[in-house]
Amino acid sequence: MVDECFEHEPSETLDGKTRLILAGERLFAKGGIHGASMREIAAQAGQGNHAAVQYHFGSREGLVRAIFDYRMEQMEEARGAMLRDAEVAGRLKDARTLLEIVLLPQLDLQDADGNHSYASFLSQYLLQSRSPEFGDFSGSEPPNLTRALRLLRDRVDYLPPYVAQRRLISISLMFLNILVRHHGAEEEIFGETFAEALEDTMEQIVSVMSMPLRL
Template sequence: MANIIVETAETPSIDNLDGKIRLILAGEQLFAKNGINGASMREIATKAGQGNHAAVQYHFGSREGLVRAIFDYRMDQMETARGAMLDNAQTHGRLKDARTILEIILLPQLDLQDADGNHSYASFLSQYLLQSRSPEFGDFSGSEPPNLTRALHLMRERIDYLPPFVAQRRLISVSLMFLNILMRHHGTDESAFGETFSEALEDTMEQIVEGMCMPLRLASAPSENL
């Protein structure tokens, strides 16, 4: 399969956005840097240029409300790309192809750069996934954008031989693999890695497909010595 073509688009300067969006993006950056529980609401309001230090509570109610708003904002940004990818997959009869479905789920995140050109959403999402305890497949934030929901449904059908909790564990694992390669290579000298980002991403996607779809192999419990 040909190497993935990587294109990215930066988020506009935070100064040119309305107050609520500035809070969302400031929260994303500070959560990415300091951890979801490591940034104060006051710090986020200050970074967003809000004189009212209670602005986060006013707009989102709580830290959890802001986290949900970050997911909703970014997932909405990825919906158009996912819709186009789903249409293309349907046209070419690839809606049951695991690689195609996983690309629809994962690749739109490549375009999500913050105002500084960094992948703060990738770091934010990694931290969120590491804390996730839900056994329900595709349950990350409670958000259910239609195109992502459809892609996740297609993936679940593709791996219907796995128990739901195993499918969810694998989905989180492969998502972390993808996010790791995104953060690890961003802003670095490619010569230091011995490969381009596109080459590393292509290899990672192949690993992701294998890891997501391999049959469940559980070792038999050892028999007790009599």
């Protein structure tokens, strides 16, 4: 598991553009990618200019890309460290290791209220995604994530591309689901701790991603 935690974002220390990104993430997480107006996002971010989203990002799609860019950049350092550790340990072909590099840095992405709004936002995005390209995250291509996804694709090179992409979306939703349900809580929920739910989910994820195609 990733040891380094990202700080919750105190809104008073953030610039207007970043407040718009985080407001968009929270509102998209609650109501879907098309569930909030640009005016609502600007108001949530404390912007008096109702056209602030269009000014900074051009469109709803531009804001979605900015959310990805913002969060992906936060996870890059952790993923880089995990890749280096995996390389030293000779585990760059191990499915569990690669899936941890892709997924686990999201554990530390929390909003100002301590919730995993990015997990909810990403769930909404993936449920609507129709991209056939493996690892497509709205054009964001941070180097460490890109490398981890390339290694994962090589690990399951026996799968057709569309199957590999479908499975990647499925396992991502499985992982995000426990973040949304548990909020990283240590107390038991439905008879299990978050750590227990995470371990069981990761075992399922490895099996789903790696199993041969049986048709």
